[in-house]
Amino acid sequence: MTVPDVIIIGAMKCATSTLAAQLGAQDGVFLTQPKEPNFFSDDDIYAKGAEWYGALFEGAGAGDIKLEASTHYSKRPTYPHTIARLQASGARPKLIYIVRDPVDRLVSHYIHEWTQGVIPCGLDEAVQSFPELIEYSLYGKQITPWIDAFGADAILLLTMEDMTKDPQVVLSRVGSFIGHDNLEWFTTLGRVNASSERIKRFPFHRILFDNKIAQTLRRSFVPKSLRDALKAKRQMQARPVLSADIRAGLRDIFAADGRILAGHFPRETAIEDLYSKGSI
Template sequence: MSKYPDFIIIGAMKCATSTLHKQLALQPGLCMSEPKEPYFFSNDEVYAKGIEWYLSLFKGAGENDLCGESSTHYTKLPTYPETIKRLNQHCPNAKFIYVMRHPIDRLISQYIHEWTMRVISVDINSAVDQHQELIDYSRYTMQLEPYFETFGSDRVLPLFFERMLSSPQEELERVCKFIGYSGQPQWDFELDAKNVSTQRLRNSVWRDFLTETPGLRELRRWLVPKEVRDKVKDFWTMKEKPKLAPEKIEQLEAIFDRDLAELGSWLGIELNCKNFKGMVKETERNWVAVPQKSLSKSA
C-alpha cells in the first residue's frame, strides 16, 4: 500500500530546513524523502512525473512509520501558484512545518545562494530592485495565508531559525509532538546547523570538469602548486558577505515590518525587524489568533 506524507516542511528557503530534515531522518520511525526536496507539488515538470513517482519516495517506510518531505518551493508565491491546489488534492490531511528567519538575513542568504548558482550576477542592492522574489520569499504572512485558508492554522507549525540554533532539542521535540511522533527524539549535535553559504563556490562547468574528472584531478594536484590552486579557487568564491546600503535596509524594513506586524498578531506578540531575533528566541511561539481570509486576498 502506498504511503502519503504525514507532514511536509514547506520552507522558508535558507532557514535551516535541510538541517531539520536530516535531524528528523535520524529518528527511528520517521521516513524522510530522498531527495530532500522533491518539489513535486510546486514544479510542473516534476508534477508531470505522476503521483506514483512521488509516492515511491516513501517506499522504504515501515507500516507504522511517519513519512515526511521538505520542499522550500512550496512557499514561493507567486513563483509556483499551483502548489496549494495540488497539495489539497493529494495530501488533504498532511501537517505542515514552516521555518522562518529574520527576513533580511534570509534575503541575504538567498542572494548568496542565487549568486552561487549564477541566477543573479548583480550586486545585492541592485538585486533587491531587480528580483522581487528576494523580498516575496521573506513575506511570511503572504506565504502562509493560503495554507491557513485551505488547511487551517492548526495544521501549520511555526518554527524560527534563531530558536532552532539556541534551543535545538526543545524545538525538535515540539516538531515531533506536532506530527504525532511517539518516540523520544534526540538532536544530533554533530550535524552542522549553521548556514555556510558564503563559503560556497560559484557554479562552473569547466572548473568542475577539471577538478572532479578522475585522472585530471590527480594530474592537476601533481602539476599545480596548492597556493596557485587556492588563488584560482578564490575566483569563484564570494569573499565577503554582501552588504545592503543603509537606504536599502530602511526600504526593506518598511516592507517587512508591515508583514511582521500581522505575523506578530497571529503569534500574540509585537514583531518587527528590530526586535525579531530577541522575540523569537526567548520562548516557543504558537498561533493564538489567525483570521480566516479569502484565498484571493492572500495570493
Template sequence: MANTMPHFIIIGAMKSATSTLHVQLSRQLGFWMSEPKEPNFFSDDDVWTKGLGWYSALFEGAAPSDLRGESSTHYTKLPDYPEALARMREHVPDAKLIYIMRHPIDRLVSHYMHAWLEASMEGDINQAVERYPALVNYGRYTMQLQPFLETYGPDNVLPVFFERLTKHPQEELERVCAFLGYEGVPIWSEEESRQNVSTERLRVDPLRDRIVNYPPIKFVRQKMIPRSVRNRVKQAWQITEKPELSLPVRRALMATFDQDLQTLGEWLGADLDCLTFKEAVRAKPLNWTKAAPFQDQWTLSPAT
C-alpha cells in the same frame, strides 16, 4: 497509494534551516524522510508530470509505523509556483505542515548568496534586490502562509523560527516531533547541524569544471599544486565575505518587512519587527494565538 504519501511536509521558508531539520528528522528512529530532500512535486510542473506514482515511490521504503515526510521550499514561493497549494489540497489534504521563518533580511542575504553561487542571480546584492522580486517575496511570511492557514487550518501548520532552532535545537526538535505525533524521544545531532553552508561552495561554472576535471589537468592540480594555492584560486568562485546592503536599501527593506511582521505578530500574539524579531522569537516558542483576519476559518490551538 494513500499509505505511501507523506504525513507531513516542511514547506519553507527557503534558507531558514529546512535542510537541517530534514536531516535531523531523518536521523530519528520512526521517521522516513524523502530522498531527494526537495522533490518539489506539487510546485514544479516538470516534476508534477512524473505523476503520483513517482512521488509515492519516494516513501515506499518506510515501515508502516514510520512518519513520512519531505521538505520542499518551492511550495511557499508565491507567486512563482501558484499551483502548489491546490495540488497539495487534493492529494495530501491531511498532511501536517511545518514552516520555518528567519529574520527576513538575513534570509534575503542568504538567498542571494545561494542564488549567486547557483549563477541564477547576477550583480551585487543591492542591484539584485531591485532586479529579483523573489528575494523579498519569499520573506513576506504572511503572504506565503495565509493560503495554507486558510486551507489546512492553524492546528495543522507549525510555525518554527530559525533563530530559536539554532539557540535551542533539542527543545525545538522535541516541539516539532510532538506536533507530528511522534511517540519516541528525538535526539538532536550536532554533527548534522551544518547544511548548505554557502561560504564553502563554489559558484556554478560548467566550463571551469570541464577544464579542472580534465584528467591530465586534474592530476597536475591535485598532485603538483599546493592546497594553499588551490584555495586562493577557488576564492574567485566563492563568497568569502557576507554581502553588504547599502543603508538606503536596508531601510527600504525594513519598511517592507515590518508591515508583514506586524501582521505575523498579530497572528502569533507577539510584537514583531525587524529590530525586535530575533529577541522575540528566541525568547519562547510561538504559536497561533489570534484569529485575525481569519476568525471564521481558523480553529485556534493554545500556544505551546
C-alpha cells in the same frame, strides 16, 4: 496516491535541510530521497505523476511518519499551483514552516544564487532586479494561503534563531506537533546545506572541480599558489551588506508583513524578536 504525513514547506535558507536530516535520523520517521522532491510545486516534477511520487515513500515501515521537505512550496508567486495540487491529492499533512530574520534570509538567498551563477550582480542591484529575494522573506504573505487551505492548527511555525539557540527544545516541539515522543537532536549531524565558502560555480564546475580525478590532476600539476589565486577570484570574500537606503525600504516592507505573520500566530513570541531585534 501515497501522501506524506508531514511536510517542511520552507522557508528557503532557514535550516530546513538541517531539521529534515534530524527528523530523518529518528526511529519511526521516514524521509524521502531526495528530501526535497518539489512534486506539488514544479510543473516538470508534477508531470511525473502520482506513482512516481508515491514510490518515494516505498521504504517507509508500517507506522512510520512519512516526511518530505520542499522549500519550493513556500515560494509564491514562482510556484502558484502548489496548494491546489496538494489539496487535490487528498492529503491533510502537518506543515512545518521555519523562518529567520527576513533580511538575513534574503542575504543568504542572494549568496546562494550568486554562487550558482543565477544572480550576477551586487546585492543592492539584485534586491531591485530579482523580486523573489524579497517575496520569499514575506513570511506572512507566504503562509496565509496555507492557513486558508489547511488551517493554522495544521502549521507549526519555528524560527531558525530558536533552533540555533536550543535545538533540542525546538525538536521536542516538533515531536509534540507530529505525534512522536522522545526525539533526540544528534549533534554529530551538524548543519546541513550551509553555505560557507561562497564559491561562484559555472558550467562544467562539477566536472572540473568536484570530480575526484580532476582534483587529483589539479593538485599534481597546478601549483597551490595558482590554485589559491584562481579560487580567490571566484570567491565572495565577505558577506555582502545592504546599503542604508535599501535596508530602510526593506524595514518597512518586512515590518508590515511581520504584523500579518504575528496575526496568524498570536502566541508565538519569537515573531516579535524576529522583527524587533534582528537586522531590520
